Amino acid sequence: MSPADLLGDYTLRTVLMGAAILGLVSGVLSVFAVLRRQSLMGDALSHAALPGICLGFIVAGERQLGWIMAGALFSGGIAALWILALTRTTRLKTDAAIGSALSVFFALGVVALTWIQAGGNVAQAGLETFLFGQAAAILRSDLPPMAAIAGLAVLAITVFWKEVKLVTFDPVFARTLGLPVLTIEVALTVMIALAVVVGLQMVGVVLMASMVIAPAVAARQWTRRLETMTILAAVFGVASGVIGAVISALGQGLATGPLIVLAASAIVLVSLAFAPGRGVVWEAAQRARDRRALRGRQVLTTLLHLAQAHRDRAYPAEEGMVDSFYGYRTRRTLERLDRRGLVATASHMPGEGRHWVLTPEGLAEAERVEADITGRRA
Amino acid sequence: MSVQAILDDPALMIMATGALVGTAAALLGPFLILRQNAMLSDAISHSIVFGIVVVWMATGAVAGPVQIVGAALTGVLTVVLTEVLVASRRVHDDAAIGLVFPVLFSLGVLLLNLYASDVHIDAHTVLLGEIGFVWLNTVEVGPYLVPRAVLWMGTMTLINLVFVLAFWKELKLATFDPLLAHAFGLMPRAMFYALLFLTSSTAVAAFDAVGAILFIAFIIAPPAAAYLLTDRLWKMLVIGVLISLLSTVLGYWLAVRLDVSIGGTMAAMTGVFLTLAWVLAPRHGLTAGLLRDLRRRRLDETRALVVHLATHEGTPEERHEENRAGALGPHLGWTDARAGTALRRSLAGGYVLREGEALHLTPKGRATAEALLEPWRRG
Numbered sequence: 001m002s003p004a005d006l007l008g009d010y011t012l013r014t015v016l017m018g019a020a021i022l023g024l025v026s027g028v029l030s031v032f033a034v035l036r037r038q039s040l041m042g043d044a045l046s047h048a049a050l051p052g053i054c055l056g057f058i059v060a061g062e063r064q065l066g067w068i069m070a071g072a073l074f075s076g077g078i079a080a081l082w083i084l085a086l087t088r089t090t091r092l093k094t095d096a097a098i099g100s101a102l103s104v105f106f107a108l109g110v111v112a113l114t115w116i117q118a119g120g121n122v123a124q125a126g127l128e129t130f131l132f133g134q135a136a137a138i139l140r141s142d143l144p145p146m147a148a149i150a151g152l153a154v155l156a157i158t159v160f161w162k163e164v165k166l167v168t169f170d171p172v173f174a175r176t177l178g179l180p181v182l183t184i185e186v187a188l189t190v191m192i193a194l195a196v197v198v199g200l201q202m203v204g205v206v207l208m209a210s211m212v213i214a215p216a217v218a219a220r221q222w223t224r225r226l227e228t229m230t231i232l233a234a235v236f237g238v239a240s241g242v243i244g245a246v247i248s249a250l251g252q253g254l255a256t257g258p259l260i261v262l263a264a265s266a267i268v269l270v271s272l273a274f275a276p277g278r279g280v281v282w283e284a285a286q287r288a289r290d291r292r293a294l295r296g297r298q299v300l301t302t303l304l305h306l307a308q309a310h311r312d313r314a315y316p317a318e319e320g321m322v323d324s325f326y327g328y329r330t331r332r333t334l335e336r337l338d339r340r341g342l343v344a345t346a347s348h349m350p351g352e353g354r355h356w357v358l359t360p361e362g363l364a365e366a367e368r369v370e371a372d373i374t375g376r377r378a
Numbered sequence: 379m380s381v382q383a384i385l386d387d388p389a390l391m392i393m394a395t396g397a398l399v400g401t402a403a404a405l406l407g408p409f410l411i412l413r414q415n416a417m418l419s420d421a422i423s424h425s426i427v428f429g430i431v432v433v434w435m436a437t438g439a440v441a442g443p444v445q446i447v448g449a450a451l452t453g454v455l456t457v458v459l460t461e462v463l464v465a466s467r468r469v470h471d472d473a474a475i476g477l478v479f480p481v482l483f484s485l486g487v488l489l490l491n492l493y494a495s496d497v498h499i500d501a502h503t504v505l506l507g508e509i510g511f512v513w514l515n516t517v518e519v520g521p522y523l524v525p526r527a528v529l530w531m532g533t534m535t536l537i538n539l540v541f542v543l544a545f546w547k548e549l550k551l552a553t554f555d556p557l558l559a560h561a562f563g564l565m566p567r568a569m570f571y572a573l574l575f576l577t578s579s580t581a582v583a584a585f586d587a588v589g590a591i592l593f594i595a596f597i598i599a600p601p602a603a604a605y606l607l608t609d610r611l612w613k614m615l616v617i618g619v620l621i622s623l624l625s626t627v628l629g630y631w632l633a634v635r636l637d638v639s640i641g642g643t644m645a646a647m648t649g650v651f652l653t654l655a656w657v658l659a660p661r662h663g664l665t666a667g668l669l670r671d672l673r674r675r676r677l678d679e680t681r682a683l684v685v686h687l688a689t690h691e692g693t694p695e696e697r698h699e700e701n702r703a704g705a706l707g708p709h710l711g712w713t714d715a716r717a718g719t720a721l722r723r724s725l726a727g728g729y730v731l732r733e734g735e736a737l738h739l740t741p742k743g744r745a746t747a748e749a750l751l752e753p754w755r756r757g
Contacts, residue, residue: 039473040417047591090662095416096602102420103595104649110506110592110642111633118637131505132487206424206505206591210480213473221468254491258484265481272468280466 015135015249017143019241019260022202022211025150027237028157029195030216031230032188035168040098041080041189043209046196047102048079050109050205053130054116063127065142069149069197076193079105109205133204133257135245146198153194156187157230164188165226202245204257211237214264221275240264295333297369298326300342303358304366313363316346316355337362382522391513391525393630396644398531399584400596400622405538406577407601408614412553417472418574419597421460421479422453423581423590427486427504429453430585435493441526446534446582452482453578454571483590507589509641515586527587534583538576542615545569550611592645596622599648603655606662621651679720681750682710684729687739688747702735 033042049072056071057063079101086097113127129137157164166174167184175181192212199208219232244260273281302322307315322330334356337343342362348355358366384390410416429452430445439445456478463474487504512527519529542549551559552566559566577597584593604617629644636643657664686709690700700709707717721737724730729743739747748755 034470034473037470037472039470039476040420043417043420043476086656089664089667090606090656092411092602092605093414093416095414096411096598096605099416099420099594099598100602100649100652103591103593104599104646104652106591107595107642107645107649111636111638111646114639114642115636207480207484209476210484213476214480217469217473217477255487258487258491261480261484262488265477265484268477272463272466278468280468 011136012246012249014140014143015138015245016242018138018146018202019135019245020238021143021146021150022199022260023215023237023239023241024234025153025198025237026195026208026211026241027215027219027234028154028230029188029191030212030214030237031219031226031233032157032164032168033192033212034216034220035226036185036188038189038192039213040095040209041083042192042196042212044079044083044098044102044105045076045193046199046205046208046212047109048076048105049073049196049200049208050106050130051075051112052109053127053200053205054109054112057116057127058112065139065201066145068130069145069200072197072200073193075105075109076196077190080189080193106205129204130200131204131206132255133200133202133207133260135202135248135256138201142201146201149194150198153191156191160184168226202241202256203260204255207257207261210261211240211264214261214268215240218264218268218271221271221278236264236267240267292333292336295330296337299330299333300337300358300362300366301370301373302326303343303356304363304370307358307363314346314357316348316357318348318352319354319356322356342366385516385522385524385528386513388513389630389634391528392509392640393626395509395512395525395527395531395587396626396630396640397623398528398535399580399587399593400600400626400644400648401619402531402535402538402580402584403593403596404600404604404618404622405535405542405615406573406580407597408604408611408618409549409553409573410577411598411601411605412611413570416598416602417475418457418460419577419581420594421456421475422574422578423593423597424479425456425482425486426450426453426578426582426585427590428482428489429486430582431486431489431493435489441530441586446530446579449582449585450575450578453581454575456482457571457574503586503589505589505591506639507585507587507592507641509587509644512587527583530583531587534576534580538580541572541576545572549573553611588641588645592641595645595648599645599652600625603648603652606655606659621648625651676720676723679716680724680727680729681746683720683724684739684743684747685750686710687730687737688744688751691739698736701737703732703737704735 030042033039052071052073052075053068054071055075056068059071060067083094083097083101086092086100087094116127163174163179163184166177166179167181167188171181171185174184195212196205196208199211203211215233215237216229218236219229222232223229240260240263243263244256248254248256248259271279273279276282299322302325303315303317306317307313319331319334322334334343338345338356342359342365343356344359346355346357407416407419410419426449429449430440432452433439433445433448437444437448439448459478460471460474463469463477464471469477490504509527513525515526516523517526517529518524548559548564548566548569551562551564552569556566559569580597581590581593584596588596600618600621601614603621604614607617608614625647626644629647630640632647633640633643655663658666660666683706686706687701690696699705703721706712706721707714710717712720721730721732724743725732728740729746731738731740
C-alpha cells in the first residue's frame with residue numbers, strides 16, 4: 001500500500017482518529033497521574049474496567065461502546081473507592097489495596113466474561129479485544145463517545161487549569177486558599193478513569209496503565225513547566241497511539257495495545273537518555289566536559305605555581321612530574337591546553353621526557369584562574 | 379481409592395492445583411505486603427510472560443525447572459530495572475514499576491502473536507490460565523501419571539515452605555527492621571531478592587493454571603485479609619494459607635455451578651474473603667471500629683453526665699436546680715431523647731441513682747467524675 005492509499009483507507013482513517021484521541025487524553029491526564037504519584041492507580045483502574053465492560057455489554061445486550069465505556073467507568077469508580085476506603089479504614093497500605101483491587105476486579109471480569117460466553121451470545125466476539133486492544137475492531141460509531149469523553153476531560157483541565165495546577169503541587173496551600181481540594185483530587189482520579197475508558201478499545205485493559213504513565217515521564221524530561229509538559233505529553237501520547245495503531249492495522253494481526261505501549265516506552269527511553277538537562281547520557285557528557293575543564297584549570301595553576309616557585313616565567317615542567325603529582329596521565333589535558341595556545345612543549349635536557357611551559361596567554365589565564373579561586377576564598 | 383484414581387479425578391486435580399497455587403503464594407505474600415512491596419508481585423507476574431515466551435523459543439520448554447528458573451529471571455530483571463530507574467532519580471518508584479512491566483509484557487504478547495499462534499500458550503491463556511484442563515497434561519513420576527501443573531506447583535510449594543521455615547528469623551527481621559538485620563549480618567537485601575526470585579518462580583509455575591493476573595490475587599488478597607485478622611507473623615501465614623484453600627474449594631464449587639472460569643472464580647473468592655475480613659475482623663475490621671466508636675461515644679455521654687452532677691453538688695438549692703432528670707437536656711445541650719437514653723445507660727451502669735426527679739452520684743459515678751475533674755489525685 002502506498003502512503004496515498006493509506007490515507008484514503010476508510011478503516012485506517014478511523015483507526016488513526018481513534019488513536020489520536022486516545023493519545024491526546026491519556027497524554028494530558030498522565031501528567032497529573034504521575035505528578036500526584038498516582039501512577040499505579042491507573043494500573044488498578046484499567047484492570048478494574050474489565051467487569052464494567054462485561055456489565056455494559058450485558059446491559060446493552062450487544063457490543064455498544066457507549067454502554068461499555070459507562071460500565072468501565074462504573075467499575076473503575078468502585079475499584080477506586082475500594083482502594084481509598086481500604087487504605088483509610090484499615091492498616092493495609094496503598095500497595096496492598098491497589099494490588100488486591102486490581103486482581104480481584106480483574107478476576108470478577110474474567111468470571112463475567114466466561115459467563116457471557118456460556119450464555120452463547122453471538123455478539124460477544126468483540127469483547128475479548130478489550131483485553132489487549134484491537135485497533136482494527138474499532139468502528140466509526142465508536143469515535144463519537146471516545147471524542148466526547150476526551151473532549152470533556154481536556155476541557156475540564158483547561159477551564160480549571162489554575163486550580164488543578166495548585167492542587168497538584170501544593171494541596172495544603174490550596175486548602176488554605178479555600179479551594180475544594182478533595183473535590184479536585186477526586187475529579188482528577190475520575191479523569192484518569194476517563195482516560196482509561198477512552199483507551200480500552202485501542203490499548204486494552206491490561207496495558208492501559210502504561211499509557212497514563214509513559215507520556216508524562218517522557219515529557220517531564222524535556223521541561224520544568226507544567227504547561228509545556230502537558231502539551232508535550234499530549235504530543236507523545238498521540239505519536240505513540242498513531243504509530244502503534246498504524247503498525248497494528250498494517251501488520252498481521254499484531255495486538256495494538258502492546259505496539260502502542262512499546263512506542264510510548266521507546267519515547268520514554270530516548271527522553272530518559274538524551275533530554276537536555278535531565279537526560280542520563282546528556283548529563284554524563286556534561287559531567288565529562290566539566291571534568292575536562294576542571295583538570296585543565298588545575299594543571300594550568302600547577303604550572304603557574306611551579307613557575308612562581310622557581311622565579312622563572314618560562315619554567316619547563318616535566319610531564320612525568322605533573323603526572324605523578326596528579327596520579328593520572330595529564331598528557332591529554334596538556335595537549336588540550338596546547339591546542340588552546342595556553343601551554344607549549346619545550347625541550348630541556350636531552351634524554352628526559354617532554355616538558356611544558358606556560359605561554360604568555362597561558363600565564364595570564366592561569367593568573368586569572370588563581371585570582372578567581374583565591375578571590376572566592378577571601 | 380487408589381493413588382492413580384485420585385490423580386485421574388479432574389475435579390480433585392483442579393482443586394489440588396488451585397490449592398497449591400494458593401498455598402505457595404500465601405507463604406510469600408505476607409512478606410511483600412509487610413514490606414509494602416505488594417505491587418512488585420503485579421510487575422513480576424506481568425513480566426514473566428516475556429520470560430516464558432523467550433525460554434520457550436530458545437529451548438522449547440513449556441514446563442519444568444529450566445522454564446521456571448529461566449522465566450523467573452525476567453521477574454527479577456523487572457525489579458532490577460525498576461530500581462535502576464528509581465536510582466537515576468528521574469522517575470518515582472510507582473511510575474518506575476508502571477513503566478517497566480508493560481514493556482516486558484508487551485514484548486511477550488507480541489512474540490506470542492508472531493511466533494506462537496499454534497502452541498498451547500496463546501494470548502488468552504496468558505491472562506486467564508486454564509486450570510480446567512490441568513488434568514489433561516500429565517507426566518510420569520515413578521509408577522504414576524501426575525498432572526504437570528500439580529507436580530511443579532507442588533515442588534514450588536515445597537521449596538517456598540522450606541525457604542520460609544529455614545530462613546524464618548532472617549525473613550522476619552529483614553521485613554520488620556532491615557537496618558538491624560543488616561547490622562546483624564543477616565543480608566536483608568539477599569533475603570529480599572531470594573523472596574522475589576521465589577515469587578517469580580511461583581508465578582511461572584502457576585502461569586498455566588491461573589495466568590499472569592489472577593496470580594496477583596492469590597499472592598496479595600489472602601495475606602492482606604490475614605493481616606487484618608492477626609498481629610503475629612506466623613498466624614498471618616497460616617491464616618493466609620487457610621483462606622487460599624477455602625477460596626480454592628468454594629471457587630471451584632461456584633464456578634462449576636455457574637459454568638464460569640474456574641481460575642477467575644477462585645481468585646474472586648480471595649477478594650470475597652478480604653472483604654469479609656475487612657468488615658468482620660475482630661480488632662482491625664470496620665464493624666469492630668464502628669462498635670468501638672459507639673462504645674466510646676456512650677461512655678463519653680455518661681462521663682459528661684457524672685461530671686455535670688459532680689460540679690453541681692454544692693448547695694441543696696443548686697443540687698435541686700441542676701441535678702434533676704429534666705434539667706439534663708437543656709443544661710448539657712442534649713435533646714430530651716438523647717438525655718433520656720444517656721441517663722438510662724448511666725443508671726444501668728451503676729453511675730447514678732435516681733430518687734423521683736433527683737439524681738445522685740453513686741461511689742462509682744463520683745470516682746469517674748473525680749478522675750476526670752482532678753486527674754492528679756488519682757492513685
